[in-house]
Amino acid sequence: MTEPRRAPENPTMEMTSNKEVLRRIEYTGDMLLNMGPQHPSTHGVINFLVQTDGEVMKRAIPEVGYLHRSIEKIGEKCTYNGFMPYTDRVDYIAAMFANQGWAMAVERLLGVEVPKRAEYCRVIACELNRIASHLISVGTMAMDVGAVTPFPYALREREFINDLLEELCGARLTYNYLRIGGVAFDLPEGYADKVITFVDHFEKILVEFNRLITNNEIFVQRLAGLAPIPREMAIDYCLVGPNLRASGVPFDVRKDLPYSIYPELQFEVPVGRGEMGALGDAWDRFSLRVEEMKQSCRILRQCIAQIPRGETMGKVPRKIKFTEGLEAYSRIESARGDMQYYVVAGGGENAYRVKVRTGSFTAMGIIDQLSRGLMIADLVALIASLDVVAPEIDR
Amino acid sequence: MQSWIDSLIRGWGQDPASWPWTQLVYLAFMGLFAFIVINFAAITAGIFSWAERRVAARIQSRVGPNRVGPGGFLQWVADAVKLLTKEDLVPAEADKVLFRAAPYFMMVGFACVFVTLPFSHRLIIADMNVGIFFIIAVTALIVVGIIMSGWSSNSKWSMFGAIRSAAQIISYEIPGGMALMIPVLLAGTLSTQGIIRAQGGWPWQWFVFDNPAAFAAFFIYFISALAEGNRTPFDLPEAESELVSGYNTEYSGMRFSYFFLVEWGNMWVMSALATTMFLGGWQIPGISAAQLDAMSGGRAVAFELLSLAIFVGKTLFWVFVVMWLRWTLPRIRVDQMMNVCWKYLVPVSFAAVLFVAGWMLVVRAAPAVGTVTHWIMFLAAGVLPAGFFINRVFRNIRDTGDRFDFTSNW
Numbered sequence: 001m002t003e004p005r006r007a008p009e010n011p012t013m014e015m016t017s018n019k020e021v022l023r024r025i026e027y028t029g030d031m032l033l034n035m036g037p038q039h040p041s042t043h044g045v046i047n048f049l050v051q052t053d054g055e056v057m058k059r060a061i062p063e064v065g066y067l068h069r070s071i072e073k074i075g076e077k078c079t080y081n082g083f084m085p086y087t088d089r090v091d092y093i094a095a096m097f098a099n100q101g102w103a104m105a106v107e108r109l110l111g112v113e114v115p116k117r118a119e120y121c122r123v124i125a126c127e128l129n130r131i132a133s134h135l136i137s138v139g140t141m142a143m144d145v146g147a148v149t150p151f152p153y154a155l156r157e158r159e160f161i162n163d164l165l166e167e168l169c170g171a172r173l174t175y176n177y178l179r180i181g182g183v184a185f186d187l188p189e190g191y192a193d194k195v196i197t198f199v200d201h202f203e204k205i206l207v208e209f210n211r212l213i214t215n216n217e218i219f220v221q222r223l224a225g226l227a228p229i230p231r232e233m234a235i236d237y238c239l240v241g242p243n244l245r246a247s248g249v250p251f252d253v254r255k256d257l258p259y260s261i262y263p264e265l266q267f268e269v270p271v272g273r274g275e276m277g278a279l280g281d282a283w284d285r286f287s288l289r290v291e292e293m294k295q296s297c298r299i300l301r302q303c304i305a306q307i308p309r310g311e312t313m314g315k316v317p318r319k320i321k322f323t324e325g326l327e328a329y330s331r332i333e334s335a336r337g338d339m340q341y342y343v344v345a346g347g348g349e350n351a352y353r354v355k356v357r358t359g360s361f362t363a364m365g366i367i368d369q370l371s372r373g374l375m376i377a378d379l380v381a382l383i384a385s386l387d388v389v390a391p392e393i394d395r
Numbered sequence: 396m397q398s399w400i401d402s403l404i405r406g407w408g409q410d411p412a413s414w415p416w417t418q419l420v421y422l423a424f425m426g427l428f429a430f431i432v433i434n435f436a437a438i439t440a441g442i443f444s445w446a447e448r449r450v451a452a453r454i455q456s457r458v459g460p461n462r463v464g465p466g467g468f469l470q471w472v473a474d475a476v477k478l479l480t481k482e483d484l485v486p487a488e489a490d491k492v493l494f495r496a497a498p499y500f501m502m503v504g505f506a507c508v509f510v511t512l513p514f515s516h517r518l519i520i521a522d523m524n525v526g527i528f529f530i531i532a533v534t535a536l537i538v539v540g541i542i543m544s545g546w547s548s549n550s551k552w553s554m555f556g557a558i559r560s561a562a563q564i565i566s567y568e569i570p571g572g573m574a575l576m577i578p579v580l581l582a583g584t585l586s587t588q589g590i591i592r593a594q595g596g597w598p599w600q601w602f603v604f605d606n607p608a609a610f611a612a613f614f615i616y617f618i619s620a621l622a623e624g625n626r627t628p629f630d631l632p633e634a635e636s637e638l639v640s641g642y643n644t645e646y647s648g649m650r651f652s653y654f655f656l657v658e659w660g661n662m663w664v665m666s667a668l669a670t671t672m673f674l675g676g677w678q679i680p681g682i683s684a685a686q687l688d689a690m691s692g693g694r695a696v697a698f699e700l701l702s703l704a705i706f707v708g709k710t711l712f713w714v715f716v717v718m719w720l721r722w723t724l725p726r727i728r729v730d731q732m733m734n735v736c737w738k739y740l741v742p743v744s745f746a747a748v749l750f751v752a753g754w755m756l757v758v759r760a761a762p763a764v765g766t767v768t769h770w771i772m773f774l775a776a777g778v779l780p781a782g783f784f785i786n787r788v789f790r791n792i793r794d795t796g797d798r799f800d801f802t803s804n805w
Contacts, residue, residue: 039639145726147723221731222726377728
């Protein structure tokens with residue numbers, strides 16, 4: 001087993017501005033490497049200021065904000081329904097969850113009840129989207145480690161999901177499927193069979209995927225023991241979702257703060273066990289996502305079996321208006337973890353304040369700490385293992 | 396080669412020894428052969444670029460280039476034309492002389508290998524008595540080109556790629572060279588043709604199955620060759636996800652194409668060398684080299700072509716394996732790359748050389764031991780793994796329900 005590699009902490013370098021850090025790097029004579037914003041493996045437009053001495057990094061400072069589109073401000077300028085398409089852009093890899101977070105927040109303001117069938121439609125769409133998102137995550141991670149083939153395999157499977165979601169809502173990436181009080185469209189004819197066919201096929205593919213990459217000796221050697229995040233550190237840095245669970249904390253909003261129909265469904269929350277190296281290392285984060293895809297398949301089967309007949313839209317007024325100062329908060333388990341929407345109602349048809357809390361942003365905070373003493377090749381794997389998505393960081 | 400030209404001229408009823416300008420004739424022939432070999436290398440590399448993309452596409456369940464020519468076969472011509480007509484950009488901050496010179500160093504180091512690389516029973520440019528030594532020596536020129544390109548680009552990513560490459564190629568030359576010493580020991584000659592002649596046509600007569608150490612040496616050589624050719628899992632110098640594109644980041648147009656020409660051409664070199672040293676080269680099963688020597692006329696030409704086909708077939712198989720590995724395996728890290736070399740390959744290769752030296756004494760004392768070992772090695776290290784592999788492939792296909800599909804999308 002490879003032992004965890006972490007450089008000793010350097011308290012004098014804490015809490016300084018990037019400009020100050022640059023000045024200090026110049027002073028030490030180390031090499032300053034600008035990794036990004038146009039680097040193949042920063043997963044979007046992020047810049048990393050990498051202080052290196054040859055291949056070994058002293059530290060890597062993430063510089064975020066290249067993809068800031070003021071989505072929260074837009075939320076204050078739009079009507080409640082009108083903001084729904086914008087939420088897709090919060091996290092375009094897992095847009096369904098951003099939809100659901102917003103829908104749930106406004107539904108709480110309204111106090112409207114969502115019909116059962118609509119809830120099932122939401123969960124089916126979300127879990128399909130979770131599989132798609134995790135597929136991109138594991139695929140790109142394998143590619144960042146140098147294995148190019150798992151990526152097309154993962155994307156091939158994602159195409160089936162895209163087809164399914166396209167049939168459901170007409171869009172392949174930014175779905176805009178959920179509505180406040182329900183969903184836009186009911187499941188199409190014969191949709192249940194298609195989902196089950198896909199799940200049957202996908203579970204076999206997962207076995208193949210594990211054989212191809214998850215248990216590949218070189219892959220394990222690269223990732224086992226790489227940048228382990230202990231339990232306490234994961235909690236301290238406010239990690240969420242798969243990154244937190246890989247550190248052995250079984251926190252899943254679907255289980256612990258249940259919403260929608262998740263209490264009615266049987267599924268497990270996989271946690272990292274440190275099988276290959278240290279607990280919460282990069283391999284744990286990778287294999288955890290593979291496990292979560294299996295659980296999503298399980299949820300999909302149950303949803304398809306249990307889905308009741310009925311309406312797909314609740315009784316929502318034509319114009320959504322609230323008294324000023326009313327506030328609501330929603331938490332959902334996105335593919336990248338605990339996603340939270342906070343909305344304060346303004347006087348008229350739009351909100352006074354919208355706040356989105358996303359998993360990728362907090363995950364960026366831990367990179368500086370974890371990157372010390374790693375190699376440049378490891379930084380790429382570390383970023384990939386945290387599954388950061390640039391639009392979700394900056395919003 | 397000289398004797399071959401002599402016999403050719405004698406065939407026309409002339410005596411070259413009586414000519415006053417024989418050396419000029421030899422020089423002209425040398426130029427002709429150099430032209431043919433350079434073109435062979437370039438065209439092979441071009442075709443491999445197409446083949447690699449098709450193989451990769453097939454492995455990744457994609458289609459790959461299939462528009463230009465039948466099956467996309469002329470894609471490499473289109474690419475070559477595109478690259479040659481592109482602007483040859485030199486960065487303003489680059490060291491211009493070194494930047495421009497670097498690709499030629501790689502090209503020379505690569506093309507010189509073909510001088511002593513055999514193709515068939517008679518087809519070889521120069522059967523030097525130091526053939527293998529020559530090949531190991533000239534391939535070292537490639538690393539000079541890589542370092543020059545990385546340094547002169549004045550880019551941090553290029554520099555990383557170049558330094559990685561230097562560390563990697565120089566380290567792996569040691570186990571690779573030691574592994575090549577084993578066939579040299581067994582054959583008692585450094586000449587490439589001599590080493591092939593010391594083997595036989597049947598698999599159990601190949602050096603790879605000669606003894607356990609030779610079998611290990613084959614894999615050490617193959618791993619080292621992958622590393623020297625910058626192929627996955629040792630593609631660190633041009634690791635796309637880490638170093639953008641490594642040492643050739645700043646290159647464009649023709650100079651860029653030279654780097655890739657060398658990379659793809661190197662696949663032929665490493666595979667042809669593996670075939671020559673360990674896998675019986677052009678030897679035809681059932682026909683000894685002496686019988687081939689004695690042939691003449693149309694029969695000789697037919698068997699010459701057969702030996703060429705055997706050599707090319709074996710080489711292309713290993714080229715395919717190299718591609719296959721590239722599109723299957725992840726990349727290893729720099730420290731792991733060094734560990735593999737210095738902690739495992741170097742000691743094992745030295746031990747293997749010592750073992751073979753002792754082994755040869757044993758075989759000389761009791762030749763029956765050698766014959767029996769050939770057969771045992773062939774069955775244990777050749778037939779069994781192949782059977783296991785085929786079994787696994789069919790099991791995997793059955794588990795995931797995949798089907799071979801060679802016809803659609805072609």
